[in-house]
Amino acid sequence: MDYIPLSVPNMGAEERKLVDEAVDASWVSTGGPFVKQFEKVIADYVGMPDAVACASGTAALHLTMMEAGVKRDDLVIAPDLTFYATVNPIRYCGADPVFIDCDDSLCMDPQKLEDYCAKECELRGDELYEKASGRHVSAVVPVHVFGNLADMESINDIAAKYHLKVVEDAAESLGSRWTKGRYAGKHSGTVGDFGAFSFNGNKIVTTGGGGMCVSKEQKGADHMRHVSTQAKVDTLRFIHDEVGYNYRLTNLQSALGIGQMEKMDGFIETKKRNYELYQELGIELMQFSPNCAPNYWFYAYLAGDKRDLLIEELDKRGIGSRPIWELMHRLKPYVDCRAYRIEKAPKYHASVVNIPCSTNLTEDDVRYVAAAIKDIMG
Ligand SMILES: Cc1ncc(COP(=O)(O)O)c(C=O)c1O
Structure with a gap:
C-alpha cells in the first residue's frame, strides 16, 4: 500500500487546461479574466452578490478585520482552538x-x-469595553472548525446585543451550509458581517494558495478589493489614496480554482462517503452539527490518552495523521493575552487526531486506515 497522506489536492486535466490557457495568454499575475470569473463562481456558489479574491485565507481575514473596523489597541474575541492564522490578522490590525x-x-x-461580554465587559453607549483593561472590544471571529458550523444564531444575537462586528473564519468550511433554523439554505461565511475562505493546498478546493472574502454590504466588498490591489485609483499615474496591500489572487491561481470548483459537489460527496465508511468500519468520528450539511473537510477521531501513540504508529504504517492545533493562549506571541475560562479546548487538544480525508482517498485506503486504527487502539 502506498503512503496515505492526511489531505492532499485532487487536480487533473481540466484544471491543467485552464492554467495552460492563462499561461498561453501570458495572464499570469493579478490581471486577467480568470480572477473576476473565479470571484463570480465563488459568489454564486455561496449565494452572495460579490466575493473578493485574495492571496490567502490569512489575507482575506486581514482584509475583513480591517473592513470590520478593528483598530489599534482594540480587543477581538477569537477561539482558543483554531489555526494560528485566525488570530494573527488581529495583531496585524x-x-x-x-x-x-x-x-x-x-x-x-x-x-x-x-x-x-456580560460579566467582563460593559456597554458604553453602543460600544463594548472590557472592564479590567478599559479596552474597546470591536469584533468576534468565530471559526467553522473542520467544516462544522459554529452556532451562528447565538453568536450573531450576542454580537448584535454587544455591538460587535462578526467576521466568520470560513477557511475550512467552503460548501458547509445550514439545513435548519434561521439560516437554513445559507452557506458558512455569509451570515456574519464578513466571511473569509481559504484555498490553501489542504482545503476542499485549492488554488495552491489563495482566499476569498465576502461582505454583507457591497461597499465592504468594493473597499476590500480596492485595498487588496494597492489602493490604486488610477491605471496610469500611480495614484493611491490609502495604504494598500498586494493581496490579490493571480490569474494563474484563479484558473486552477475555477477548474476545482467544477468538481466541488463530487468532492463533498466523496468526503461524506468516506466519513460514513470509517464509521461503518467501527471508527467513531466526531459528529458534525445536526442542523447543517457540512463539507466533511476534516475527520476528527478522539484517541483519548493514545493521541501521540496513534499518530506515531500510523506513520510507521504509512498513514498520515496529525493532532489538532496547539491552543492559541499557549503560543509565545499570545501568552500574555486574556484566555477566558478555557476548559474544554485542552481536553480536545489532548485527544483529537485527524485521519486521512483527501478527496482521492479510495475505499481500500479507508479500510486500510480503519484496520490500522483498530489494531493500534486495541
Ligand atoms: C481556520 C483557518 N483560518 C485561517 C486559515 C488561513 O488560510 P490560508 O492558509 O489560506 O492563509 C486556515 C488555513 O490554512 C484555517 O484553517
Missing part, C-alpha cells in the same frame, strides 16, 4: 485577541462568549 473556549462542536462556545 494592532489589536489583541481574547480567547474563548470551544464547546463540543469544537467551535466557539456561545455561552462563554455571552458570559465574557
